[in-house]
Structure formats: structure tokens, C-alpha cells
Amino acid sequence: MDYIPNTDADFDAMLREIGARDFDALIAEIPPALRQSQFELPPALSEPELQRELKSLAARNRSLDQLLSFIGAGAYEHFVPSVIDHLASRGEFYTAYTPYQAEASQGTLQVLYEYQTMICRLTGMDVSNASLYDGGSAVGESAFLALGAQPRRRKLLVSSAVHPEYRQILRTCLAGLGVQIVELPTVDGVTDLDALAAKVDDVTAAVILQSPNFFGCIEPMQRAGELIEPSGAWFVACVNPISLGALKPPGEYGADLALGEGQPLGIPLSFGGPYVGFLTSSQRLVHKISGRIVGRSVDADGGRAFCLTLQAREQHIRREKATSNICTNQSLMALRASIFMAVLGKAGMRELAELNLLRSHQAADAITALPGFALKWPRTPFFNEFVVTCPVPARTVCSRLEREGILAGVPLSRFFPQMERELLVCVTEVKLSSDIERLADALRRATEHHELPISHR
Amino acid sequence: MKDLLIFERSVPGHRGYALPVYDGPKKKLVEMVPQELLRERGADLPEVSEVDVVRHYTRLSQLNFSVDTHFYPLGSCTMKYNPKVNDQMASLAGFANLHPYQPASTTQGMLQLLAELEQMLCAITGMDAFTLQPAAGAHGELTGLLLVRAYHTQRGNPRKKVIVPDSAHGTNPSSARMAGYEVVTIPSAANGEVDFEAFRAALDDQVAAVMLTNPSTHGIFETRILDIARLAHEKGALLYYDGANLNALLGLARPGDMGFDVVHLNPHKTFSTPHGGGGPGAGPVGVKGALAPYLPAPRIVKHVNAGAANAPRPAHHEPAFALDYDRPLSIGRMRTFYGNVGILVRAHTYIRAHGAEGLRRVSRGAIINANYVKAKLRDLYDDPFPQPCMHEVVLSARRQKKQGAGARDIAKRLLDFGFHAPTVYFPLTVPEALMIEPTETESQRTLDRFIAVMRQIAEEIERDAAMLRRAPFTMPVKRVDEVKAARDLDVNYGKRNA
Known part of the structure; x- marks a missing residue:
């Protein structure tokens, strides 16, 4: 099926008006040698057949509706208020494009202005752009910005507790720029501040830390900021927006850029995307950050009106001299995040963060009460994710629980081969006490006949 | 009266949510997180009821022009009608409620869909392999140019320059610079095509890639494309296709046949995924075989576990899809997980609806x-x-x-x-x-x-x-x-x- 309203008779009439003999006369410029291309695709489908085909593919997956999941690691299962799907699927938002014509796009523009404001208030920063692709590319973008704004500084420090995929993105996208990327080691699950102090210097463009970090641990961001500040390097804080309902925001510990993955704010997991990256800065860097930015102005009658602003930074004006190649943002996802923050509001964001803390600690207590299980870093505070050491390889634990329809977490050997028995477990507000009991019970049964090493008795 | 901001609708104490009551063992906040790591004052977010939220955003939507409400002939953006079935399929729980780190045994349908999409994009463009990871056209450009860099580096010299016509999208020169290349801009001829002599003069053995949009942003076909490809390849340069205008060529001519080595596509243009007020889109990148080893990891692979080599295959045998991270020559990773999957599901649905003749x-x-x-x-x-x-x-x-x-x-x-x-x-x-x-x-x-x-x-x-x-x-x-x-x-x- 197709979605073309004109009939062949309409097209023939139009060709006559154009003065073309036939359609081929319009494409005579394409060399004949190229016109031979034949390719095969599966046959076209009517809508009922299409629905059946796609539903059968969907049915070959087991969604989190069918599984009890404790997987986080950069993508989080949170409550998504029904109003988000309802409002974000309105065609006026869904099928519009970048608001180039401000007068015909005040809806999208006001949404983005409000999004920027909400993200600033959540992070405590001064300026937010109108969103980026995702958390990982936001980290990459921050490095481009720091390097572009400080041409003599050619070194980046990044904590090895930053999400492994974010670090990989950083290395990949900077491959052409000849930059030194130094990874900082960790102590007790958080960045080693002595190593940070020793390595940060006047050729360091930025120091990138994540809190809560990949292991769920809350980093000593205040002290890190104090160590970075004298060097003049940018302090880049990658943060989980849900955690900011309870944790000290980057604006209060001196971050120059604060950014992160916005997926937890009402965006479906969708096998990894589309998500949304947020990027904020302090006032002094307002002209340095990249991406679309919406500003408040007035119209010809003096009334409040919104438009894209600071476009002189952007690629469509500056071409190779632009601060970034970025063109689109992720407006629809920013809309979802805005609605999420509006629904939860001031009290709800705090309540939500506290509930995440309570549930994850409840689960940690339940798991560590089992024989052979222990918190990897018992002295380090964590948010809604934590690392436990299992009595057997974590992969074994996970495959045993999968048979019961439980996804116990992410075995860390996936990223760190030496961490064979370490399991990263995430517990958010969508989990109830009964879910945690079910997890603990399954973990106990999966490991009870195992011969335990002395240290875990 | 002007439309209120959501902050101006805020009334202390109003709320639009209900969260589960915590029923576990009591714990104080400071028992979990030391005081100095905690936020002192809550973020000043609006306090509004659910009905206020619904009215606010519904009203804002009404201030927009969109494809669903208006003719939207925004050039170079392909604002075509977005079929609703695509959105409905993408929101099936079997796609929308999958965690990216779920075991592959629980995501076979998803992986199959993505593998099929890669194959269909190869057929449509005449390329040999695709990555679905990039999140947008510009992101695809950077990916493509990093592939170009890896290809040349492997051959001993990453080269220094990228040729871009003056009619190109601004993202082209900007992406080239981000990939570490110097940009050489060449003028257009009076007929709107690339100035062929200027192109020839700019071409030397330090040129890593030539970036072209065909049809160009002048809306016309580059009639000398085969000559351009031949000359570029003679100098060892690669030809990069900006797929922004592919909606002109489906079933008529393929970038792969024109001599392009790397292409990025914009599913939000050609394959009618909704533009969303400025994203999300996607930016799949296709390459010829010589560049395939450099594609970002992971790659989707199909294992045929037929047991012993000469054992008869059981009738119920299903091929198993997996994610392969072991790609030693890969440039690495451009985006977390596997890209904007929800958009890719829509593109897959769109292509399946049309078939080859429908796309023509x-x-x-x-x-x-x-x-x-x-x-x-x-x-x-x-x-x-x-x-x-x-x-x-x-x-x-x-x-x-x-x-x-x-x-x-x-x-x-x-x-x-x-x-x-x-x-x-x-x-x-x-x-x-x-x-x-x-x-x-x-x-x-x-x-x-x-x-x-x-x-x-x-x-x-x-x-x-x-x-x-x-x-x-x-x-x-x-x-x-x-x-x-x-x-x-x-x-x-x-x-x-x-």
C-alpha cells in the first residue's frame, strides 16, 4: 500500500500541464546506465497484513510486561504517566518539524522554553539547550565543546566509573582530533580523587564524572569540583535526572556543564531509543553550548513570543566554523520529559527520588541477607542501583533466574571481565515489596546448594 | 490573554500524580545518603493538577502547524504524511517495553526486525552493509566520516581534506571538521551542478572524501556523477552520499550504483517517520564492503546453530539473532545501545507496506x-x-x-x-x-x-x-x-x- 492521493489519471494530467511527454522525460538527466538498477524487497503489504507481520515480530520478544526486571545500567524502568502518551501523540506536536517559522510553531517553541527552564531548575544550572540525542552523545558533545572553546587544552580526564558505552562514544567520536583521553581509576566504587588531583592540569580541557556513576554509586562531586577548579578545566557532570529530586544538583557543586540521559523522565525503554540527552551550562558558557536553544522575545505587537535563538553558533549559518554539526534535537522526547516533570512537579520529583532510594536499599538489604551475597562497596552511598557480589558467577545467577521470568540485573563481566561475580541491580519506584521478595527468594534458591567460600559465611 | 507558561499555572500544593506508598522497613534519608550529598531545597518545578497539564499541552499543540493539519512544503525536509500504523506498531509492548540489555533470547523478534531493515536498506541504496546506530542525519555524517578516516588510516594515511560543494547542507562541512578534516568548498556551476573543473582542480591525494547530495540541494540531478566517482576513486578518495534527498530516487537510481562508498539516510524524511517538532530521527549509515569492517559495534548477526556440521536441520529450526561486539577494526560506538530503535521500527513498517514498486x-x-x-x-x-x-x-x-x-x-x-x-x-x-x-x-x-x-x-x-x-x-x-x-x-x- 502507499499513501499517495493522486491517481495515475491525475499524474497524467499534471504531466500534460508540465509539458512533459511522460514521467521519463522528467528524469532524463539520470544517466541510463543508472536506471537499470533492480532491487528486491519483500512484497508490499496491505494494512491488515502489515499489522499481523509486525505483531508477530513483537510477539517473539518478551517485554518487561512479561518479565520482572532489575536491569538498569543506563536505561531505566520508571513510571510513565498516561497523559504523556496521550499528549505527545497529538499530531500537532508529532508531525511538525523544527520551529523555523516561529509564528506557526509557538506550541513547540513554548514547550522547549519550558523544558529548558525545568531542566535548569532540576540541575541548578543557568542555561539548557533544547535537547540532544541521548546521554552518551551528550558526553561526546561536551568534549567537543570543551576542546573547541579551549584550543590549547588537548587532554580529557574521564572517570572509569562513567558508563562504559559513554566512554566508548567519547573515544570514537574524538578519533579525528588527536586528543589525549585519560581514564581515572576508582576506589570503593567512586573516582579516585587523589588520581584526579594528580592528573588535572592546565592542558586539561575537561574532567568528566558521572553521579550516580555506572555502578550506582554517588560520587563526591563537591570535592571533585574543588580539585578541578584551580586548573581551569571544565567540570562536566553527567547526572541522572531522577536522582536530582534528592541529590545535590550540579549547579550547587560548581559544574561547568551538566548533562545526562533524559530517558528516565517518561520515555519508554524501546530497546535503547529514541531517548533524549540534556545539556546545560553555567551562565559564562552560554555562547559555547551547542544544539537548538529557544529564547523568549516579543512579537510586533509587543506580546510574549518565542523563537529559536543564538543561531549564529549553528552549522546552517557557520558551516565548518560552527560549534557543532548538530542539527535536530529530540523535541518530542523533550516534550515527554517536560510533561513528566510537570506531572510530578516540585513535591513529586522529591518523593520519586526518595522512593527509588528506599526501594533500592530495601532490595540491597534483602539480597545481602542471603548467604554468599554482599554489597561490593558497603561504605559507598548509592541511588537506585548497586553492585552485589554473588557466590557464583553473576552470569550463572542471571541465566537461572531468567528461566523464572526474572532479569536479575547486568552481570558486570559484560564490561569488566575481571568482575565475574559482580551483578549490577537496579530497583526503581515501579518495584513493590512483593517483587523484591520474589527476587530474593529466586536468588536464594538459585545459589543455595553452592559450596560457599569461607569469606562469605 | 496570552497563553500562560506552565510555571504561571502553578499553585502551591496542587499535584498531578500518585506514587505507590512505601511499605518496606523504615529508613531515614540520611541513613542512606550523607547529608552533604543531599539537595537542600526541592527543584522549583510547577505544581499543577493532571487536568491543568492536559489543557496546557493540548492548548500549546494547537499553536503549531504540522503535517497532520497543514501542507508543509519545507524543502530538504521531506514533510510527507506519516502513516499512523507505523506509530501504532512501534508502540506495541513487544517493541516499546524492551530493555536494551535484556538477554538476546528474549529479543529475537526485535533483532530480526533490525536485521531485516539493514537488508532492505542495502537493497534500496545498493550498499553492502548498514549500521542503524546513528541518531540523526548529522550524526550519520560524523559516523560516515569516521569510517572514512578509519579506512584511510588502515591504509597508512588518514588524509587531510574533505571536498564539499557550496550548495551542501551546513552539517556536511561541520561534520567533516569534527572528524578532523579540513574542508575544501567547491562552487556550483551556472546550471546548478557541481562545477566539474573546480572539482577536478581541488582533487588530490590528500582528499579523504567527497561529500555530495544527489539530487543536490538545488533539486537537480548531478549528471556527471559517474565521472565524479571515477575521478575521486582514481585519487583514492571515497565518495560520501548525503541521503537527505533520497526521496527523489527510490527505485530509480541507487547511490551504490553511482559509485558512492558511504551513505547516510534520514528515515524521518524518506521513510516517513514523524519529525516530532525537530526529532527524534535516525541516521543509518550504509557502506560498500571495503568499509564494512569499520562499522560501529555491536553488529547484528544471524547464527545458524545446526548442531553438527552434517546433521540434518530440524524442520522447526529457527535462526538465532545475536549482537556481535567482537569487531577488532570497528571505529567503536557512536550512540548508546543500538540507535533510535523506535524510529527504525516505523521505517521498517513503512518499507514493508510499500515494497519495491510502491517505493518507486x-x-x-x-x-x-x-x-x-x-x-x-x-x-x-x-x-x-x-x-x-x-x-x-x-x-x-x-x-x-x-x-x-x-x-x-x-x-x-x-x-x-x-x-x-x-x-x-x-x-x-x-x-x-x-x-x-x-x-x-x-x-x-x-x-x-x-x-x-x-x-x-x-x-x-x-x-x-x-x-x-x-x-x-x-x-x-x-x-x-x-x-x-x-x-x-x-x-x-x-x-x-x-
Whole structure:
């Protein structure tokens, strides 16, 4: 099926008006040698057949509706208020494009202005752009910005507790720029501040830390900021927006850029995307950050009106001299995040963060009460994710629980081969006490006949 | 009264949510997190009820033009109708509620869909392999150029330069710079094609890639594309295809057959995934075989576990899809997880609906519609390139500008008649450019109304250009002061950013 309203008779009439003999006369410029291309695709489908085909593919997956999941690691299962799907699927938002014509796009523009404001208030920063692709590319973008704004500084420090995929993105996208990327080691699950102090210097463009970090641990961001500040390097804080309902925001510990993955704010997991990256800065860097930015102005009658602003930074004006190649943002996802923050509001964001803390600690207590299980870093505070050491390889634990329809977490050997028995477990507000009991019970049964090493008795 | 901001709707104590009551063992916040790591004051987010939220965002939506409500001929953006079945399929729980780190045994349908999409994109473009990881066109460009860099580096020299025509999208030169290349801009010839002699002169053995959009942003086909490809390849350079305009060529000619080595596609254009007010899109990148080893990891692979090599295959045997991270030559990773999967599901659905013949009809319709608009307007607006156009037509309002109202004013006036404006002032090579892309999903009747309005506007300018400079008159706001927005910067409500 197709979605073309004109009939062949309409097209023939139009060709006559154009003065073309036939359609081929319009494409005579394409060399004949190229016109031979034949390719095969599966046959076209009517809508009922299409629905059946796609539903059968969907049915070959087991969604989190069918599984009890404790997987986080950069993508989080949170409550998504029904109003988000309802409002974000309105065609006026869904099928519009970048608001180039401000007068015909005040809806999208006001949404983005409000999004920027909400993200600033959540992070405590001064300026937010109108969103980026995702958390990982936001980290990459921050490095481009720091390097572009400080041409003599050619070194980046990044904590090895930053999400492994974010670090990989950083290395990949900077491959052409000849930059030194130094990874900082960790102590007790958080960045080693002595190593940070020793390595940060006047050729360091930025120091990138994540809190809560990949292991769920809350980093000593205040002290890190104090160590970075004298060097003049940018302090880049990658943060989980849900955690900011309870944790000290980057604006209060001196971050120059604060950014992160916005997926937890009402965006479906969708096998990894589309998500949304947020990027904020302090006032002094307002002209340095990249991406679309919406500003408040007035119209010809003096009334409040919104438009894209600071476009002189952007690629469509500056071409190779632009601060970034970025063109689109992720407006629809920013809309979802805005609605999420509006629904939860001031009290709800705090309540939500506290509930995440309570549930994850409840689960940690339940798991560590089992024989052979222990918190990897018992002295380090964590948010809604934590690392436990299992009595057997974590992969074994996970495959045993999968048979019961439980996804116990992410075995860390996936990223760190030496961490064979370490399991990263995430517990958010969508989990109830009964879910945690079910997890603990399954973990106990999966490991009870195992011969335990002395240290875990 | 002007529309309120969500913050102006806020009333202390109002709430629009209910969270589960915590019923586990009691614990104080400071028992979990030391005081110095905690936030002292809550973020000042709005306090509104659910009905306030619904009314607020519903009202804001009504201030927009969109494809669902208006003809939206924004050139180079392919604002075609977005079939609703695509969205419905993408929101099935079996796709939308999958965690990216779920075991592959629980995501076989998803992986199969993505593998099928890669194969279909290969067939459509004539490339050998695709990555679905990039999140947008510009992101695909950077990915493609990093592949180019890896390819040349492996051969001993990453090379220094990337050639980009002056008509290219701004993202091309910007992406090239981010990939560490110096940009060499070459001019266009009078007929709108790449200036072939200038191209030849710019080409040397330090050129890593030549980036082209074909049809170009002038809406015309590069007739010397095969010569360009031959010369580039003779110098060891790779040819990069910006897929922004692929809607013109489906089933008519393939970038792979033209000699392109790397392509990026824009599913939000060609394959009609919704533009979402400016994203999310996606930016799959396809390559010829020589570049495939460098594609980002993971790659989707299909294992055929037939047991012992000569054992008969059981009838119920299902191939198993897996994610392969072991790619030693890979450039690495461009995005977390596997890309904008929800968008890719929509693109897959769209391609399955059309089949090869349906896609050919898409491009035929897009080309006839654009030429129809061109034929009906070229007497009143300057038509810089007289040959037939492809899927979009670039006109110039320089005649009107001399009469006192230019492309911007025409764009604003169109809004009064219920039409979104074309792209204006792009490409930069055409003064007062009006870049009109009707797409195949518009009827002749809609085009006739648009044409009549464009003709009326040309008359209005002759009569009263000053009126045009004040347009629009019927929108929710009058013309917005963009200069003030940048000068008195306010991008965060209640905070001065200037």
C-alpha cells in the first residue's frame, strides 16, 4: 500500500500541464546506465497484513510486561504517566518539524522554553539547550565543546566509573582530533580523587564524572569540583535526572556543564531509543553550548513570543566554523520529559527520588541477607542501583533466574571481565515489596546448594 | 490573554500524580545518603493538577502547524504524511517495553526486525552493509566520516581534506571538521551542478572524501556523477552520499550504483517517520564492503546453530539473532545501545507496506508534484535552473525582493493562508531562495491551492510590499523579533541570561 492521493489519471494530467511527454522525460538527466538498477524487497503489504507481520515480530520478544526486571545500567524502568502518551501523540506536536517559522510553531517553541527552564531548575544550572540525542552523545558533545572553546587544552580526564558505552562514544567520536583521553581509576566504587588531583592540569580541557556513576554509586562531586577548579578545566557532570529530586544538583557543586540521559523522565525503554540527552551550562558558557536553544522575545505587537535563538553558533549559518554539526534535537522526547516533570512537579520529583532510594536499599538489604551475597562497596552511598557480589558467577545467577521470568540485573563481566561475580541491580519506584521478595527468594534458591567460600559465611 | 507558561499555572500544593506508598522497613534519608550529598531545597518545578497539564499541552499543540493539519512544503525536509500504523506498531509492548540489555533470547523478534531493515536498506541504496546506530542525519555524517578516516588510516594515511560543494547542507562541512578534516568548498556551476573543473582542480591525494547530495540541494540531478566517482576513486578518495534527498530516487537510481562508498539516510524524511517538532530521527549509515569492517559495534548477526556440521536441520529450526561486539577494526560506538530503535521500527513498517514498486511510486509522485509546482510558478518567480527538477524545486524571490518584499516575507504571508512556508534562504547559493518540496503525499488539489496563493502573494507584493513585510496577521503571534531574542537573551524563565 502507499499513501499517495493522486491517481495515475491525475499524474497524467499534471504531466500534460508540465509539458512533459511522460514521467521519463522528467528524469532524463539520470544517466541510463543508472536506471537499470533492480532491487528486491519483500512484497508490499496491505494494512491488515502489515499489522499481523509486525505483531508477530513483537510477539517473539518478551517485554518487561512479561518479565520482572532489575536491569538498569543506563536505561531505566520508571513510571510513565498516561497523559504523556496521550499528549505527545497529538499530531500537532508529532508531525511538525523544527520551529523555523516561529509564528506557526509557538506550541513547540513554548514547550522547549519550558523544558529548558525545568531542566535548569532540576540541575541548578543557568542555561539548557533544547535537547540532544541521548546521554552518551551528550558526553561526546561536551568534549567537543570543551576542546573547541579551549584550543590549547588537548587532554580529557574521564572517570572509569562513567558508563562504559559513554566512554566508548567519547573515544570514537574524538578519533579525528588527536586528543589525549585519560581514564581515572576508582576506589570503593567512586573516582579516585587523589588520581584526579594528580592528573588535572592546565592542558586539561575537561574532567568528566558521572553521579550516580555506572555502578550506582554517588560520587563526591563537591570535592571533585574543588580539585578541578584551580586548573581551569571544565567540570562536566553527567547526572541522572531522577536522582536530582534528592541529590545535590550540579549547579550547587560548581559544574561547568551538566548533562545526562533524559530517558528516565517518561520515555519508554524501546530497546535503547529514541531517548533524549540534556545539556546545560553555567551562565559564562552560554555562547559555547551547542544544539537548538529557544529564547523568549516579543512579537510586533509587543506580546510574549518565542523563537529559536543564538543561531549564529549553528552549522546552517557557520558551516565548518560552527560549534557543532548538530542539527535536530529530540523535541518530542523533550516534550515527554517536560510533561513528566510537570506531572510530578516540585513535591513529586522529591518523593520519586526518595522512593527509588528506599526501594533500592530495601532490595540491597534483602539480597545481602542471603548467604554468599554482599554489597561490593558497603561504605559507598548509592541511588537506585548497586553492585552485589554473588557466590557464583553473576552470569550463572542471571541465566537461572531468567528461566523464572526474572532479569536479575547486568552481570558486570559484560564490561569488566575481571568482575565475574559482580551483578549490577537496579530497583526503581515501579518495584513493590512483593517483587523484591520474589527476587530474593529466586536468588536464594538459585545459589543455595553452592559450596560457599569461607569469606562469605 | 496570552497563553500562560506552565510555571504561571502553578499553585502551591496542587499535584498531578500518585506514587505507590512505601511499605518496606523504615529508613531515614540520611541513613542512606550523607547529608552533604543531599539537595537542600526541592527543584522549583510547577505544581499543577493532571487536568491543568492536559489543557496546557493540548492548548500549546494547537499553536503549531504540522503535517497532520497543514501542507508543509519545507524543502530538504521531506514533510510527507506519516502513516499512523507505523506509530501504532512501534508502540506495541513487544517493541516499546524492551530493555536494551535484556538477554538476546528474549529479543529475537526485535533483532530480526533490525536485521531485516539493514537488508532492505542495502537493497534500496545498493550498499553492502548498514549500521542503524546513528541518531540523526548529522550524526550519520560524523559516523560516515569516521569510517572514512578509519579506512584511510588502515591504509597508512588518514588524509587531510574533505571536498564539499557550496550548495551542501551546513552539517556536511561541520561534520567533516569534527572528524578532523579540513574542508575544501567547491562552487556550483551556472546550471546548478557541481562545477566539474573546480572539482577536478581541488582533487588530490590528500582528499579523504567527497561529500555530495544527489539530487543536490538545488533539486537537480548531478549528471556527471559517474565521472565524479571515477575521478575521486582514481585519487583514492571515497565518495560520501548525503541521503537527505533520497526521496527523489527510490527505485530509480541507487547511490551504490553511482559509485558512492558511504551513505547516510534520514528515515524521518524518506521513510516517513514523524519529525516530532525537530526529532527524534535516525541516521543509518550504509557502506560498500571495503568499509564494512569499520562499522560501529555491536553488529547484528544471524547464527545458524545446526548442531553438527552434517546433521540434518530440524524442520522447526529457527535462526538465532545475536549482537556481535567482537569487531577488532570497528571505529567503536557512536550512540548508546543500538540507535533510535523506535524510529527504525516505523521505517521498517513503512518499507514493508510499500515494497519495491510502491517505493518507486513514491519517488515518481514526489518528482511530478515538484515539477507541477515549478511549471505553475516559474513565470512569476525566478527559476534559476531551467531543467526539470527532481523531488523539490528551488525558486528565487529576487524579483519580489526588488519590489520590496523577499523570501522571508513570502514565507510569513503563506502562513496566513494556512500553508507552512518552504525552506527559505537555503541553499545559500541562490539569493532569496524558496525551496519547495511538496512530497508525493499531497494531492493536485492541495498543490493548486498553494500555487494560487503563491501567485496571489506575488501580486500582493507588486501592489503593497509594505503589507507583506508585516505579515503574518492571523497567527497566534505577530512577527517575532528574533534580534531581540538574541540580544536580550532569556532562555530560562525567571533568570536573566543576557
